[in-house]
Amino acid sequence: MTPRVRLALWIAGATAGFVAAIVVAASSRTDQPVLSSVLIVAVGWAFIVGGLIALERRPDNRFGLLMAGEGFAWFLAALGASDNAAIFTAGYLGSSLYLAVLGHTILAYPTGRLPDRASRIIVAIAYLITTAGTLAVVLTAHPEDLHCTDCPSNELVLAHSGTVASALNTALNATGFLLCLAAVTVLVRRWRGSTPAARKLLAPVFLTGALAIAALAVQTGLQIVIDVPIAQVGTNLVFGLIPLGFMFGLLRSGLARSSAVGGLIQDIGRSSGSPEAIRAALGASLADPELKVAYWIPGKGQFVDADGVPVFDPPEGSRRTTTAVEYDGQTVARLEHDIALADDPELLQAACAAAGLALANARLTTELRTRLKELGASERRWRELLERVQLIAVSLDLQGKIEYANPFLAQLTGWERDELIGRDWLETFNGEEREYLERMRRADVLPYEENFIYTKSGERRVIAWSNTVQRDVDGTVVGATSIGADITDRRTAEKALRALLVEHTALERVARLVAEGRSRHIVFERVTEEAGRLLSAASCNLVRFREDSTGLVFGGWGEPGANPILAGSVVQLDDDSTAARVRRQAGPVRVDSYAELEGDLARRVRETGIQSAIGAPIVVSGEMWGALVAFSLEESSFPDGAEHRLAAFAGLVGLAIANADAREQLAASRARIVAAGDAERRRLERNLHDGAQQRLVSLSLALRLARSQLTRDAEGAGRTLEAASEELNLALAELRDLARGIHPAVLSDRGLQPALEGLTLRMAERGLVVDMEDALDQRLPEQVEVAAYYVVAESLANVSKYAGADRVSVRVMRENGRAIVEVRDDGRGGADPGRGSGLRGLFDRVEALDGRLSIDSPPGAGTTIRAEIPCG
Amino acid sequence: MAQTVLIVDDHPSFRSTARILLESEGFDVIGEAEDGASAIEAIQRLAPEVVLLDVQLPDMDGFAVARTIMADGVKSAIVLTSSRDGCDFGSLIAESGARGFVPKGELSGAAISELLR
Numbered sequence: 001m002t003p004r005v006r007l008a009l010w011i012a013g014a015t016a017g018f019v020a021a022i023v024v025a026a027s028s029r030t031d032q033p034v035l036s037s038v039l040i041v042a043v044g045w046a047f048i049v050g051g052l053i054a055l056e057r058r059p060d061n062r063f064g065l066l067m068a069g070e071g072f073a074w075f076l077a078a079l080g081a082s083d084n085a086a087i088f089t090a091g092y093l094g095s096s097l098y099l100a101v102l103g104h105t106i107l108a109y110p111t112g113r114l115p116d117r118a119s120r121i122i123v124a125i126a127y128l129i130t131t132a133g134t135l136a137v138v139l140t141a142h143p144e145d146l147h148c149t150d151c152p153s154n155e156l157v158l159a160h161s162g163t164v165a166s167a168l169n170t171a172l173n174a175t176g177f178l179l180c181l182a183a184v185t186v187l188v189r190r191w192r193g194s195t196p197a198a199r200k201l202l203a204p205v206f207l208t209g210a211l212a213i214a215a216l217a218v219q220t221g222l223q224i225v226i227d228v229p230i231a232q233v234g235t236n237l238v239f240g241l242i243p244l245g246f247m248f249g250l251l252r253s254g255l256a257r258s259s260a261v262g263g264l265i266q267d268i269g270r271s272s273g274s275p276e277a278i279r280a281a282l283g284a285s286l287a288d289p290e291l292k293v294a295y296w297i298p299g300k301g302q303f304v305d306a307d308g309v310p311v312f313d314p315p316e317g318s319r320r321t322t323t324a325v326e327y328d329g330q331t332v333a334r335l336e337h338d339i340a341l342a343d344d345p346e347l348l349q350a351a352c353a354a355a356g357l358a359l360a361n362a363r364l365t366t367e368l369r370t371r372l373k374e375l376g377a378s379e380r381r382w383r384e385l386l387e388r389v390q391l392i393a394v395s396l397d398l399q400g401k402i403e404y405a406n407p408f409l410a411q412l413t414g415w416e417r418d419e420l421i422g423r424d425w426l427e428t429f430n431g432e433e434r435e436y437l438e439r440m441r442r443a444d445v446l447p448y449e450e451n452f453i454y455t456k457s458g459e460r461r462v463i464a465w466s467n468t469v470q471r472d473v474d475g476t477v478v479g480a481t482s483i484g485a486d487i488t489d490r491r492t493a494e495k496a497l498r499a500l501l502v503e504h505t506a507l508e509r510v511a512r513l514v515a516e517g518r519s520r521h522i523v524f525e526r527v528t529e530e531a532g533r534l535l536s537a538a539s540c541n542l543v544r545f546r547e548d549s550t551g552l553v554f555g556g557w558g559e560p561g562a563n564p565i566l567a568g569s570v571v572q573l574d575d576d577s578t579a580a581r582v583r584r585q586a587g588p589v590r591v592d593s594y595a596e597l598e599g600d601l602a603r604r605v606r607e608t609g610i611q612s613a614i615g616a617p618i619v620v621s622g623e624m625w626g627a628l629v630a631f632s633l634e635e636s637s638f639p640d641g642a643e644h645r646l647a648a649f650a651g652l653v654g655l656a657i658a659n660a661d662a663r664e665q666l667a668a669s670r671a672r673i674v675a676a677g678d679a680e681r682r683r684l685e686r687n688l689h690d691g692a693q694q695r696l697v698s699l700s701l702a703l704r705l706a707r708s709q710l711t712r713d714a715e716g717a718g719r720t721l722e723a724a725s726e727e728l729n730l731a732l733a734e735l736r737d738l739a740r741g742i743h744p745a746v747l748s749d750r751g752l753q754p755a756l757e758g759l760t761l762r763m764a765e766r767g768l769v770v771d772m773e774d775a776l777d778q779r780l781p782e783q784v785e786v787a788a789y790y791v792v793a794e795s796l797a798n799v800s801k802y803a804g805a806d807r808v809s810v811r812v813m814r815e816n817g818r819a820i821v822e823v824r825d826d827g828r829g830g831a832d833p834g835r836g837s838g839l840r841g842l843f844d845r846v847e848a849l850d851g852r853l854s855i856d857s858p859p860g861a862g863t864t865i866r867a868e869i870p871c872g
Numbered sequence: 873m874a875q876t877v878l879i880v881d882d883h884p885s886f887r888s889t890a891r892i893l894l895e896s897e898g899f900d901v902i903g904e905a906e907d908g909a910s911a912i913e914a915i916q917r918l919a920p921e922v923v924l925l926d927v928q929l930p931d932m933d934g935f936a937v938a939r940t941i942m943a944d945g946v947k948s949a950i951v952l953t954s955s956r957d958g959c960d961f962g963s964l965i966a967e968s969g970a971r972g973f974v975p976k977g978e979l980s981g982a983a984i985s986e987l988l989r
Contacts, residue, residue: 689928689955689956690883693955694883694885694886694955695885697886697955697976697977698883698885698886698889700976700977701886701889701890701893701976701977701979702889704893704980705889705892705893705896708896709896720892727885
């Protein structure tokens with residue numbers, strides 16, 4: 001509301017008062033015109049002045065406006081005293097509006113707003129009956145109908161009915177009476193639900209208001225009963241009290257404020273200045289014993305109570321609210337108080353201003369207290385952590401005495417914790433840490449370091465330390481605190497892992513040599529060196545076992561001057577030695593002291609300074625080939641399991657030898673195949689040359705001879721041609737045999753069975769009975785058929801030539817994906833596979849197909865040749 | 873007068889055919905031998921004018937037989953023969969001291985006479 005409007009209200013109020021005074025004073029129906037005028041104007045102006053002052057003070061509070069409105073309504077009712085019919089009618093029409101406004105004003109105190117539904121209903125009905133209700137009466141009644149015989153005429157009567165008017169009037173009075181009772185009930189209930197602070201504020205207005213309403217109730221009640229106008233002097237007097245009550249309330253709040261603030265300043269001055277004393281003083285001053293003070297902690301960005309506990313906003317809908325307290329432009333605290341105090345912001349502001357400095361100081365106290373509390377909590381947490389953590393925590397003073405040791409240190413080292421406190425660290429755990437103490441005194445400890453401590457039982461543990469210097473408040477170094485992790489097991493594991501890696505790498509290097517097919521000599525040399533170095537041996541040798549219980553020493557590796565056994569020397573394996581033990585036990589062995597060994601070899605070894613050894617067997621194709629032996633110049637110097645690690649190298653040696661053997665065998669087999677091919681071609685050439693070629697040459701000569709004989713000796717020519725014909729037949733027969741020898745055509749054309757039958761028939765021609773059993777249900781791959789054919793053909797040829805057998809059986813079958821060919825005779829046996837090229841050729845032919853050929857030929861008991869060839 | 877011939881070859885059929893062929897062309901086949909050793913013995917004993925000598929013999933080759941009898945100062949003319957082609961022997965024939973080489977398939981009295989001329 002603008003100041004201009006307020007000024008207009010002041011002027012309107014003054015004017016309305018004068019108009020009302022004139023109307024009343026000039027009325028013929030007024031007994032005491034002056035007194036009545038003064039009383040009417042005094043009451044009206046009291047409302048208007050009080051309302052406008054309240055409006056000035058609290059422009060945002062509508063209470064002032066309501067109060068002023070009540071003054072204007074009062075003056076409107078006063079127009080009813082006029083002798084002028086029009087003015088009378090207007091006053092008559094607004095004669096009871098002031099009652100509704102009064103009820104509205106009292107029920108809306110102190111905020112200017114109706115706080116509950118009951119109030120709003122009461123006020124709405126009040127306005128209805130004082131406006132529409134009164135209008136209805138005015139439209140139907142003449143003044144005399146309402147017991148005013150000397151009143152001017154009602155200008156608004158539209159449909160006169162004295163009965164109706166009287167009934168309406170009675171109904172309005174009855175409703176007004178009920179509304180009065182309802183309003184009093186609401187006020188009483190509101191009073192009872194108020195806090196002391198609120199009552200203090202409500203008391204003057206509620207008292208006078210309730211009195212006025214009660215008086216009004218009495219008045220309207222009487223009017224209903226006796227149905228005559230009651231002199232309103234008493235009611236008017238009571239109404240006059242209401243603005244006084246308001247004025248008293250305003251005055252009282254001002255006085256209370258200055259009194260409260262004065263008391264507050266006094267109380268705070270007398271108090272200890274503690275947060276609790278300030279809270280008590282504020283609570284007393286603001287008549288709110290439940291008032292709470294929360295202090296602003298900028299670092300945390302929240303309010304806390306005097307104990308540092310965070311404080312939150314009061315719940316919505318509660319009767320509590322908050323007001324911030326500022327000092328020197330900064331928020332220092334917040335009051336949580338009765339919501340009623342918000343209706344007296346001046347009081348709150350004055351109290352806040354008066355307590356600002358004290359609250360600022362208390363805030364500092366509270367903040368300090370909060371910080372200390374947090375510090376204490378933090379320290380407790382750290383201490384608890386140190387007590388429980390699986391790490392060493394220890395504090396030393398400058399003399400190296402233990403000031404604090406956590407349970408883990410005690411547990412790790414076997415000391416009692418109580419024993420440790422005050423003990424000298426160096427004497428207790430590690431005498432070599434003097435430098436640490438010196439560094440500590442210079443405030444120069446290493447933030448991280450690794451060293452070791454000894455437990456009470458003498459065990460050494462590796463510890464990784466994090467160190468920090470401790471200072472007092474002046475910054476003087478007073479000691480150091482260290483956190484240590486026991487990394488002994490980790491270090492051990494790392495060491496083992498590193499060793500494993502080294503071993504793996506060494507094995508890998510040797511394995512690569514083996515895989516590359518390097519010569520045995522190179523592999524032996526590298527294996528002995530890698531194994532010897534890895535196992536920290538003085539020397540390492542390879543020994544080849546021989547059938548005569550001796551061993552041939554191969555070139556090995558040795559630290560300079562440490563190799564005790566020369567390469568190429570022969571050692572006796574029936575003596576006690578590492579190699580001999582490997583041979584006997586067929587497994588890794590260790591000799592922790594050569595003093596325990598007897599025999600010449602052991603003595604010779606001892607003489608070279610060797611004290612201990614380990615050995616592992618070298619196995620090639622399931623046979624004990626030899627041993628790998630590592631020697632040391634110290635007793636029991638090889639770690640546990642070293643012989644098994646050596647065995648890994650020995651395994652690689654075995655593999656290298658087996659590889660080399662396989663390669664050699666392969667090369668020999670290839671050479672034999674080539675040689676067999678060459679020999680076969682030579683044989684063919686010789687056969688052709690000696691056989692068919694000679695016969696064809698002779699045939700050629702014979703034909704030429706016959707031609708020359710034809711003219712002079714026809715008979716001779718005939719004989720020559722006869723002989724030539726025989727020669728030609730022989731040549732054809734020889735060529736057939738030869739061709740069959742190169743490759744039996746029937747084998748390719750018709751398969752193994754017909755080819756073998758052909759062989760059987762030819763053997764029969766030579767007098768050898770062959771019992772043929774062919775269990776093949778389908779043809780074999782061509783290469784397998786050819787190999788099987790030659791196994792049978794060569795075997796039968798051998799039987800025919802050498803065995804002197806009566807019977808021979810041939811079996812061909814398929815079994816588990818292999819073609820089995822077996823030729824068994826009852827001859828003299830004793831066949832030697834290495835003797836003739838024929839059998840060796842069979843071996844090569846079968847092995848070239850990944851097959852296996854075996855010969856069982858005990859002397860005097862026949863021969864069995866068996867070939868097994870994979871056939872898919 | 874017919875020239876005397878000694879036939880040296882390990883194949884009897886060739887020897888008999890060669891004998892008939894050469895005799896039909898006027899040669900006097902005075903003997904046969906089936907290997908190197910018996911050939912050397914027969915040459916020394918019979919002193920033939922011509923020796924028809926097979927290169928391939930069971931005990932030694934014809935070149936060795938030729939070297940031996942030449943070394944012994946035998947005057948017989950040596951004609952080497954073989955069922956192989958003469959080229960197969962490279963320079964061996966030229967270096968053997970023999971009069972020449974006749975492939976067996978082309979053997980005839982005329983061919984020998986040609987070499988002896």
